[in-house]
Amino acid sequence: MRSIQIQESFGLQQLKFNDCSEKPIHDDEIEVSMHAASLNYRDLLMVKGLYDPKQPLPLVPCSDGAGVVTATGKDVCDVAVGDFVTTVFAPYWQSGTPTTTQMRGTMGGPIHGALTQRFVAKSSHVMKAPKHLNAVEASTLPCAAVTAWNALVEVAKIKAGDKVLIQGTGGVALFALQFSKICGAETVVLSSSDEKLQKVKEMGASHTINYRTTPKWSRAVRDCVGQVDIVIELGGAKTLEQSLKVCRPGATIAVIGILSGIKNEINLLPIIMNKINMSGILVGSRSCFESMNKAIAHHKLQPVIDKTFAFSETIQAFEYMESAAHFGKICIDLQK
Template structure:
């Protein structure tokens, strides 16, 4: 069984080791899963690059999918042959977030899924959407669930709403598709005209190049006729939050899911107060929300956008591709 461990911070320090298959046996309440695919998130890159300190020889990756090959005693939710995917916060099953529920992240506080097989509690998994490939299912636990919670759980998105998404990463592209599926109007931003064209092909109604239009928030409000948008998927953080606020209607909702431009900065509090905005900090979601999302995906035509697939043995190249920021959609690994 192949395992990739992080010997020290840095992509070049991802090292392949071998382990006997016999060491992967499910205990009571556990399932053994033959992993078939995983996807890369910025969080995984932060771990591998050393931005998030982890224990020596940590196995990275939080998102994976595969099939159940064995069940321990007392397992009730799964049977051998079931296609499953992981959960980002294994301890957060339902309800409101709390430190003791969100502290545990696979590939961070404990070993992740850069390996062929894993045995873990059945509560750490959900079923994958029917009809999805393993590669497609592996893109969902972090990126898709973040978009789902931002728009559906916290934003209470409804038909006729307007959604502004920043960039063309995994969360943003899932947000485009979820919003269109709900009957919303979508404005997408990017610094690349080529990526904007692809976002339009995916369903975006309007696009704005934020590099050529630094007042893109104002432009977004004008597109809506001056009233402003109902929801913003905010991935940038301090350097983009001002324009997100400028884009919003009175009473609008900003889902703050990323800090790509930094972890702190000036906040136009007067504008937030004046427009009576709701700003939600979104950290993925819980297992129950993931199960709800799976049912919704099965009732829709939504399919994940996969930029490129790499073999697990090429995990270093996959992370370098993520680092280049040239991708459109999700980067996956196949096992």
């Protein structure tokens, strides 16, 4: 069995195959035969040394994966051999507000991640997956899906009839669209690609706006739906000003992405005068993940997959993510 590691230094070309350790598991550990992994933008930044330049190497990257439990230690009672599971992004964050220590223990850095055919860890590092999904589909859930669910359900308390602005068509955005739809919300999706906007229309988006051809998109949002209740803020510093312009008093802005940068001059007055709730979202707890999986199973929700690469094509998968040409999740079949 093999894994992929970032070895002597950062960079896509530093991703090298390595034989997995065959050492026995401890009494409180499990062994998982990993079948698939999926990529997040964080994984790309980690590999390139832009997420945490001080991250010790070697490191097995990628937070998200799925597989089947093949062995359990004698003290493990919450999972069994044969269980279909996914990884958990922040395995020490059980519920509520995390501590600093809990948030520092995350998969794919500093904890070895999912780009491995043999995964050994404590049982808290995995979660039983919805049974209607295959391994590739389930591998998309731990980061992007939990982030969207946490933002909409746990933080913004979405309800039927709410108006939700979603920026982009990446993994978090598409899960946010799917979750908004099953909650009965009206959605506005922004993208620079008419082709991608057509695809989100087919997924059930209520309204779409091309922000490249409509740079003052906040006006277009207000023309579509008036003021919004929730903003899935994925653009970052340069989109936040327009996001504030479309919010009703008491609206929630879930700050998730930084694609347009991390610094910009912001007028704080609208936040104060309109009592805007701004919340930073970094994935979610195990309890959040469990709740989300129940909803996914109940609605038989299907993650949107753009392309699945073979394990031997891992570098190409990261290069494809870097191109930003994808619509939906980029996955890796660890058995090919």
